[in-house]
Amino acid sequence: MPEGHVIHRLASALTESFGGDPVQVTSPQGRFAFEAERLDGSVLTGAEAVGKHLFISFDVPEPALVHIHLGLIGKLFIGPGEPSKGQVRLRITDGRTTAHLHGPQWCRAITRAERDAVVAASGPDPLRADSDPEVGYQRLKRSGKSIAALLMDQKIAAGVGNIFRAEVLFRHRLSPNTPGKDVDRHTWQVIYDDLVGLMHTAVGAGRIDTVVDEHGPDAQGRLPRVDRHGGEVYVYRRAGDPCLVCGRPVRTAMLEGRNMYWCGNCQRRRRAA
Structure with a gap:
């Protein structure tokens, strides 16, 4: 989708x-x-x-x-x-x-x-200036579901799909299993603000890129990612591949009918730094 x-x-x-x-x-x-x-x-x-x-x-x-x-x-x-x-x-x-x-x-x-x-x-759309992220946060806080499941709920964050879900959680080293009710307002705002930047960049580029320069192909001496979705990503569809940050294998599991991707070593936080 x-x-x-x-x-x-x-x-x-x-x-x-x-x-x-x-x-x-x-x-x-x-x-x-x-x-x-x-x-x-x-x-x-x-x-x-x-x-x-x-x-x-x-x-x-x-x-x-x-x-x-x-x-x-x-x-x-x-x-x-x-x-x-x-x-x-x-x-x-x-x-x-x-x-x-x-x-x-x-x-x-x-x-x-x-x-x-x-x-x-609908939830707030990070690509619309008239969206209020507080609406998404109030819905998020009422749920005991994991943050990984809730980020796919279009009533929480409209337009966010599997790629942005996986990548924004990795970028802030957040555990995908953290219950929504345990996510504080600061962490939600960090997630939402990063989605605003990532998604606007994707609109302009026509592809999703989430990897910072220090973890990119040139800096790490590796070949660019080849995938029909395009773009450099940290964990999405990289199950079993080494994490670009710590080198441990990227994990995957089924969550509500969709594949979830994360690094068990890097993603341990329940609150954004």
Whole structure:
């Protein structure tokens, strides 16, 4: 499932490509055909991301928003050239650039009030300046679940996925098993502030990098990481490999259906320094 920086990049690309222009809207697959016919020929006024939710606005009477959640297998492609073939749920084009959506978890027409309800239920998004990290902290403090599980809860920190979860905990040497109710406000703020920086960098770069220079390939005389996700990371998908800091094998375990990665030697703290 794409992490939040990917959805923010898509929102920016949609706004840059189509914002303020009339567009053709279709649903070749047919499952969004009624809504697409209503939107066809209208002006796409912009797009925004909230966590892993994508909202596209049109200048039509309510419901004037398309709400997309890619889920585990959804893909949204934006670029020049001929529209793609296959099971296309939603296609948007101005004749020069085309966006085509495949296999989303959600693609629905909603009102502004429904959009606001989705935002209210979401946790603070580190990529949005209007987010309040205190909202996430208050939800975190009410739970006995581990901080590793809670960071994947979109009601705690919207847009954070498995990579950012694993990496931010390692960067502050925090034990992934620390219960949320034991996380103090200082530690939460350190986590959140670091996510703000990491995720904004990922938006700009189009990849996730979390390793500081002193632990990078050049400093350590090793080859750059090769992975379809790209980027230099400390523990994510490095199970059994030596920790870049202490050399001990990186651990992995299943946590609520997802693989968790951490270093048992480095990550012993329950409070951020």
